[in-house]
Amino acid sequence: MARAATTSDAFNAVAEPRRRDILSYLALQERPVGDIVFTLGLEQPSVSKHLRVLRDVGLVNMRRDGRQKFYRTNAEAIRPLHEWTGEFERFWKHQLTRIKERAEETEEEKENA
Amino acid sequence: MARAATTSDAFNAVAEPRRRDILSYLALQERPVGDIVFTLGLEQPSVSKHLRVLRDVGLVNMRRDGRQKFYRTNAEAIRPLHEWTGEFERFWKHQLTRIKERAEETEEEKENA
DNA sequence: AGAATATATTCTCATATGGGAATATGTCAA
DNA sequence: TTGACATATTCCCATATGAGAATATATTCT
Numbered sequence: 001m002a003r004a005a006t007t008s009d010a011f012n013a014v015a016e017p018r019r020r021d022i023l024s025y026l027a028l029q030e031r032p033v034g035d036i037v038f039t040l041g042l043e044q045p046s047v048s049k050h051l052r053v054l055r056d057v058g059l060v061n062m063r064r065d066g067r068q069k070f071y072r073t074n075a076e077a078i079r080p081l082h083e084w085t086g087e088f089e090r091f092w093k094h095q096l097t098r099i100k101e102r103a104e105e106t107e108e109e110k111e112n113a
Numbered sequence: 114m115a116r117a118a119t120t121s122d123a124f125n126a127v128a129e130p131r132r133r134d135i136l137s138y139l140a141l142q143e144r145p146v147g148d149i150v151f152t153l154g155l156e157q158p159s160v161s162k163h164l165r166v167l168r169d170v171g172l173v174n175m176r177r178d179g180r181q182k183f184y185r186t187n188a189e190a191i192r193p194l195h196e197w198t199g200e201f202e203r204f205w206k207h208q209l210t211r212i213k214e215r216a217e218e219t220e221e222e223k224e225n226a
Numbered sequence: 227a228g229a230a231t232a233t234a235t236t237c238t239c240a241t242a243t244g245g246g247a248a249t250a251t252g253t254c255a256a
Numbered sequence: 257t258t259g260a261c262a263t264a265t266t267c268c269c270a271t272a273t274g275a276g277a278a279t280a281t282a283t284t285c286t
Contacts, residue, residue, distance in 0.1 A: 002241035003116065003273040004128070015117070015128040016244085020197065027204050033263055046245065048264050067253045067262045075204035082198035084133070089195065091140050091188035115271035116243040129274085146233055159275065161234050180232045180283040 007056040010077055014059070018042060019050050023073050026060060030072035120169040123190055127172070131155060132163050136186050139173060143185035 006012045014020055021040055025031065033051065037044045051071055054060040058077045063070045119125045127133055134153055138144065146164065150157045164184055167173040171190045176183045 001274055002239090003119070003243080004130070005242065006116070006244095011130075011133075012128045015125045017117070017124075018244095020124075024200065027201055034261095043246075044263070045247085045265080049244075052264080064253095069263065073201070073204065075201040075208055078198050078201045079205055082195065082202065085191050085195035085198060087137065088140055088186070088188040088191045091186065092192055095188055114244055115269090116273080118272065119274095131274090147231095156276075157233070158235080158277085162274075165234080177282095182233065 006053050010057050010059060010081055013053050013057045014078075014081065016050065016053075018046070019054060019059075022047070022050055022054065023059060023078070026071050026073040027075060030063065030070040032068040032070055034068070036071070119166050123170050123172060123194055126166050126170045127191075127194065129163065129166075131159070132167055132172075135160070135163055135167065136172060136191070139184050139186040140188060143176065143183040145181040145183055147181070149184070 004012055006016065014023070018040070022036060025036060025039060031039075033044065033047055036042070036047050036051075040047070042050075051060060051062075054071075055062060059074055060071045061074050063072075117125055119129065127136070131153070135149060138149060138152060144152075146157065146160055149155070149160050149164075153160070155163075164173060164175075167184075168175060172187055173184045174187050176185075
């Protein structure tokens with residue numbers, strides 16, 4: 001088996017830096033593809049391909065208006081990632097405490113030396 | 114260019130479901146490789162390879178003790194992902210409000226019909 | 227030294243990628 | 257209908273993947 005498809009879930013889709021840029025850009029308000037191309041300075045086909053991936057995993061919604069298509073980030077789909085990473089919050093808080101403790105121990109050793 | 118390496122950053126490393134499983138397992142306390150193999154039911158070489166990726170991006174730390182190697186999740190390295198996804202929190206909260214509003218509008222339409 | 231244990235690396239392979247270039251599709255206007 | 261505009265898809269290619277199998281490395285014990 002090769003690497004999981006980028007379209008297999010939000011984790012894979014979001015691994016691409018440009019897709020993260022697009023999601024950030026489309027979070028505040030919907031935008032037509034051309035705006036994304038212009039603002040992020042990417043090639044149009046590239047943007048279309050990224051949007052396709054994002055749509056497939058539900059990270060963006062699309063609305064057609066004439067010949068334009070307006071995309072917008074579906075923040076709700078990012079929530080699971082936030083929750084998964086949030087599981088580790090208590091650990092990094094503990095780790096900081098431990099690092100601090102270790103630093104204080106080192107200070108004591110210095111004093112004893 | 115192909116897809117970015119899994120070792121290029123935490124986002125890419127974490128896209129693999131097994132690596133997420135490993136990170137969760139190693140968050141609470143350090144464990145030797147054999148424990149991961151046994152608990153998660155993966156092949157030993159597979160676990161070693163995943164650990165290699167996780168180490169390369171700083172998501173786990175390693176300590177050797179005799180012939181065993183103890184790995185442990187470095188939660189701090191997950192923090193950037195939590196923070197990036199956290200940027201969208203205000204949007205999904207707004208979205209929920211909007212969905213609620215839309216539902217209420219629909220109720221009104223029903224009443225008017 | 228030699229054997230057993232714990233972990234890591236190498237190899238092959240099917241598969242997917244993202245970029246670039248070219249082209250296709252869909253929509254509006256004249 | 258023809259042309260212009262907006263977006264999407266297809267093709268090619270270099271590159272990386274994860275699994276499996278085999279093998280290598282490192283460490284301890286006898």
